Every structure is written in C-alpha cells, then in structure tokens.
Amino acid sequence: MRLDSYVVTETTTTASGAEEALPAAVLWDMDGTLVDTEPYWQESQVRLVAEHGGTWSREDGDSLIGSGLWHSARVLQEHGVKLSEQEIIDRMTDDVLVSVREHLPWRPGARELLRSVRDAGIPTALVTMSIRRMADFIASAIDFDAFDVVIAGDEVEHAKPHPDPYLRAASALGVDVASCIAIEDSPTGLASALAAGATAIGVEHHAPLPTDGAFVHRRSLEGVALDDLRDILRTGRALAALPEGDA
Structure with missing residues (x-):
C-alpha cells in the first residue's frame, strides 16, 4: 500500500x-x-514450565506482559525450561496460534x-x-x-x-x-x-x-x-x- x-x-x-x-x-x-491474547501466552508458559518440572504463577506471567519474547524465554529458562530461547519462542507462538485460530478475542x-x-x-x-x-x-x-x-x-x-x-x-x-x-x-x-x-x-x-x-x-x-x-x-x-x- x-x-x-x-x-x-x-x-x-x-x-x-x-x-x-x-x-x-x-x-x-x-x-x-x-x-x-495475554491469557493464551500465560497458558503456554504454565505448560512449558510444568513440562520441565517447575511451577509458574499468574504473577510470573504478568511480569512479562509487554516484554520481548527473547527476554521472556530467558526468564522461562531461569524457571527450569531446558530449551533454547528460539525453541521456547517457537513453542509459545505455536501454542498461541492454535488458540487464536479457535477464538480470536x-x-x-x-x-x-x-x-x-x-x-x-x-x-x-x-x-x-x-x-x-x-x-x-x-x-x-x-x-x-x-x-x-x-x-x-x-x-x-x-x-x-x-x-x-x-x-x-x-x-x-x-x-x-x-x-x-x-x-x-x-x-x-x-x-x-x-x-x-x-x-x-x-x-x-x-x-x-x-x-x-x-x-x-x-x-x-x-x-x-x-x-x-x-x-x-x-x-x-x-x-x-x-x-x-x-x-
């Protein structure tokens, strides 16, 4: 355009x-x-951390609102997620895309x-x-x-x-x-x-x-x-x- x-x-x-x-x-x-879409991102974060044996609170998720995904990925690694930053970003993005395709609020x-x-x-x-x-x-x-x-x-x-x-x-x-x-x-x-x-x-x-x-x-x-x-x-x-x- x-x-x-x-x-x-x-x-x-x-x-x-x-x-x-x-x-x-x-x-x-x-x-x-x-x-x-923030609840979708937080649901993905909860699942990711749980899969790696950790816990993720609402306060943890709220602290990342508005941040870049690379920063978020590093915080998730600090909570025990044993994936690379790019792998974490791709996984969360895939999760959220599944949710928004079902319902875009x-x-x-x-x-x-x-x-x-x-x-x-x-x-x-x-x-x-x-x-x-x-x-x-x-x-x-x-x-x-x-x-x-x-x-x-x-x-x-x-x-x-x-x-x-x-x-x-x-x-x-x-x-x-x-x-x-x-x-x-x-x-x-x-x-x-x-x-x-x-x-x-x-x-x-x-x-x-x-x-x-x-x-x-x-x-x-x-x-x-x-x-x-x-x-x-x-x-x-x-x-x-x-x-x-x-x-």
Whole structure:
C-alpha cells in the first residue's frame, strides 16, 4: 500500500482559534491492546514450565506482559525450561496460534476505533513484540486493510521498553513520532512509546498501569472517536511538556 496516499488534513478549531489536527499516525500494540491474547501466552508458559518440572504463577506471567519474547524465554529458562530461547519462542507462538485460530478475542472498542482511523485516512502501524508470523496472522484476521506497516519483535534490534520499535514504525510510515498516538496496555509498552516521543494511551487490562505517568489513561477504547484522538494528542503533548515528576 502506498503510504503517500494518506494525507490527513482534517482539523478542528479550538476556542482560541487555533487549529487542532488529528494524529499523523496511530501506532498499535497487539497483545492485550488490540486482541486479548495475554491469557493464551500465560497458558503456554504454565505448560512449558510444568513440562520441565517447575511451577509458574499468574504473577510470573504478568511480569512479562509487554516484554520481548527473547527476554521472556530467558526468564522461562531461569524457571527450569531446558530449551533454547528460539525453541521456547517457537513453542509459545505455536501454542498461541492454535488458540487464536479457535477464538480470536478482540479488546472492547479496539477494532471499531481502528476502522474509524482507517476510514479517516490516518496511517497505522502494528508494533508488537510477537514475532512476524503471529503479527501477520492477527493482521490478516481483520476484515479490512488495517495496517500500513507491521513492526514485529523478531525484526527490531531492541525490544520494548526501548524506543526502537516505535521509532521504526514512525520512520517506516514517514511521519514524526511526536505527532503520533501509540496505544498500549502495559507499563513496558508505554515506556517504549513515551521514550520514542509519541503521545501514549494506556488502556489498563491485565497489568496495572502507573497512576502518575505522562500518558492518557483509559479504562477501555469503547466509544473512543476521532475527536477524542485530537483531545488525547493535545493532552499528551501537554503532559510531555511538564517537568519530570509533575505528570
């Protein structure tokens, strides 16, 4: 798809007379944000550790939400899994793909907002620490052309919370990351998006989010519309401009 076909010019006028633009792009996390696959990953982790004689708690699984799979694999090895990092990643990915082929649980409001963004001509990227074959499966399961760019965990030098994934997404779209909105569900993902310079929406789900971060906190994406994205972009920029510790 040609990225230069997307030129977002729609604006709204504030009380001061200034024009307020839509984001240059919307950058989406996948697991836990777009689709509720985190329980599938945790079920795979429990099985893997049990097969090697260990135990895996809900807290263990929650601690890995948003992390790169190579980091997760090393933690599983520390819990006694006697496989290589790549073998662990492939096994978990295979397990989760079996589950999502049976049932793909969308997060409330996520697909609807994504469709609104696409209908408005706003570029989008999927920015996930899942590997490419998982990301491509989820993207292909959407019944419209959802993403211009997919940034997968096996294609970045540094995983979240490093800013690299979001910087790569903005660069691939040809937009300034500071004019983008990133949507995340984990502290790790939010740290990545904010370090990159994006305005971030944190949609709390499995992992508790900080109460004092420089991001816009939402309980759900249900009912979020394009006008809300304008407001969120403005709010996010204001939070980013605050002295550290005042957000």
